Amino acid sequence: MLYSMKDLVAIVPELIVAAFAFAILLIDLWLPKRMKGFNGILALLGVLVAVGVTIAMYNFNATAFHGMVVMDRASNFANIVILLVTFVVIIMGFDFLNRENINIGEYYEIMLFSVVAMMVLASSYNLITIFIAIETLSIGMYILTGFLKNKNESVEGAMKYFILGSFASSFLVLGIGLLYGLFGSADLNVIKSGLSGADSLHKWVTILSFLLIFVGFGFKIAAFPFHSWTPDVYAAAPTPVSAFMSIAPKVAGFLVLMRFLVVGMAPIQVEWSKVLWIIAALTMTFGNTVALWQKDLKRLLGYSSIAHAGYMLVGITAANALGYGAVMFYLFGYLFMNLGAFAVAEFISTKEDRGTEIENLRGMGYRYPLIGLAMLMFMFCLAGVPPTVGFIGKYYLFSAAVKSHLYWLAVIGVINSAISAYFYLNIVVTMYMKGEPENPPAVLNSLPLKIVVLVGALGVAYIGVFPGSLLDVALKSITF
Template sequence: MKPSFVPTAAEFLRLSPEILLVLAGTLVLVLEGITGGRRGRELGRLCLAALWAALIASVAASRQPGLAFSGLVSADEFAGFFRVVVIAGGLLVALFSGPYLRRESAERGEYYALLLYSVAGQCLMASAAELIILFIALETSSIASYVLAGYLRADRRANEAAVKYFLLGSFASAFLLYGVALVYGAAGSTWLVEIRAALARPPVAATPLVGAAAAFLFVGFAFKVSAAPFQIWAPDVYQGAPAPVAAFLSAGPKAAAFAGLLRVFMTAFEPVSANWEDIVWISALATMIIGNFAALLQSNIKRLLAYSSIAHAGYVMVAVAAHSSIGTAAAMFYLAAYVFMNVGAFAVVSYFARQGERYVQVDDLAGLAWKQPAVAALLSLFLLSLIGVPLTGGFFGKFYVFKAALEAGLVWLTVLGLLNSAVAAYYYLRILVVMYMREPAEAASDLTPPTAPVQAALWASAVATLLLGIFPSAVLEYASQAARLAP
């Protein structure tokens, strides 16, 4: 775009969250080497500090919206919103990862470094204005998360999860990259706005390359957000990965991939929207149905939450299918609510699982409410929010999503989606039933109260879930504004 090779201070500010995160990740790695791997706990604190700094930097960056680094990065409100969401998700996960890793005697700096790199990739995904950068960001986030999934080297399930995730993920990335190449072939550019300009000319838009490119890009993103029919990896990976990593995978990467999807399809492929709208709503419907109905049959809580996270990707897809700035805002709001409630639920799972993840069956939670009332109440809040009961973030998420869909005329998709959420109530209720209506079992009996970091993560998620459920205006208005302004 602009042929200036010396970035200005404002441009550095616009990329500051990513810069901070990558520097902090590298610092953690270096310190890890110097201290010989004995200072995991302190490095965890460093990681938290870096995430806080990046959070502040994101807010500061969104105050100075604009392009940076030759127009490769667009630090607008849209990017700012998603940066805050993924960093908040990373923060919460980092908080309760510490106790989990110490329990497994695996708290080392590299975990935190990988986490930071992955979050950096996600932030960049949200702010990329060009497809190559987007691809690099996606890979940065993904490769770090492949390693995180297999972080517990001695654990066979984690290994399986990591290999599966890596192989399938690489395929998806290849599809995405192929799509980028085809777009370049058709439109002669990898800049989103330039692609839009090119596709606005009917002869370009009519070439078969464009359709193929959009399809390949969609496959890549659909894999990352675990939308049907590319959701198959999610249950196995979430179940096998360490619980905090599963929490992390279900939150940040998904939100960031949606950011990329929204930006690419609402910007670059906007002129040919008539060709992809149908595919999106069919995928949305299939994702909701597969996620919800498969979740009904699960007995492992991590697997259950994995299917539930597929279903939630389906709800967000409904908002994408609405294809309007209201829909984009709804998707953003939904993802924000989803990150908090889902990470919160996973935080309880990771606290409850104990050493070696012995207790990850739904039935293990029996009687938790009478042994740890506060934890059970918080998990109930997250589950009610996942169901979509009012006064929680999940309700307004669904409300805005389906409102956008109805305004876009997707009446039957809305009705089916809402009925889906009634089906979903069943499997979330099962967890409540077990916690409150069964007598305490062995697993709940010898439970020590959660440590301070876990408490902090739980309460922070709960407060965010409630705030989004009682006072959603501010966040929604910000999202609406961001959705309107995004190029």
């Protein structure tokens, strides 16, 4: 009837992941307990196929389902990042899930379904699709957070996340409703053209609804003041899930935020840029300042991820092509550094407690030289010291701000870098300079995990030294 094969082509990668998720759902029923690992292999395979297809379709441009979703380079780029994160997280999880006895099919199904939602979110071009995708992925995230159902913290974290998340969604849906009321459509292009000829009342209501919608997005990307769930949830969730949450939903969230602002809200760019200026500055400063006092590695990474969301908001605030490209580039680099750091957190975690105390890292640099060295690189990378991808990424983000004459925002950003160096380096101090403990704590001795750490470190260094081609791809991915 209304849809043709063409529409389906635009969502082939999403369909593939969904198909594998359903396959796992079915096959899981017949798998004996000791073979649950097969689900993981199947999930990996699905992700890999989807990545391959997305890369093959990278330059494909399509609008499908009456403009509800699009496929363009930006969505493909974001989808590749999301899928790579998923791939790594699944590998990271193997031994962890076995240890915690949660190696069951549901874990993979829910993860893949929320990946589908993220991919749809990255491709959506209509506020309705955006809302549905955000809700779907959130449900997956809530469940995954509470997956350690024997641990009170995990369940508590999930509950907290769920309540706050629902609250944020209500703002989002209100904002969408207002926009629909104003312009009679939820399509970004329609909103844009309606807005460009609008009177000042329309404009002010649009600004109001932009603020409401931003509450919803801000919650997803953990921007101040909608961040408060982040450290608690990261600390409570199973570590691979924290790692997953710290990147994948943000990739989709940032892309869709850019689409919404750059396409839909283009006529009020001056206004949203001002709002984002303030939010970005506060987010960076808050995340970095509070992180100074953290004693738990996962909580620290939680605050650090708030700070990094702030850095990326700088790129959007700049409102120029360099800034948007820099955000995409940063997300890609963030994949390596943050997953690496979370993998190390998982490495030092123990079954009995949450076990990611920074103190557990004492002497790591000598007990596990390679892991220690990798962690050192992740920390310097997160702090933005060359020759790492973290430095290059920040350089692009802040230079986009400078290009748009937002000098003070760039200065606030780099001062934040300096503040953050303190707590990131404190971890290096703990690993190398505080002597070795008498009874080294147990570690999760998992080969796949170690491989993830080392590949992460290599990626951080390689992109840090040769960022050229990736930067080109990231810059060209923004076509809207």
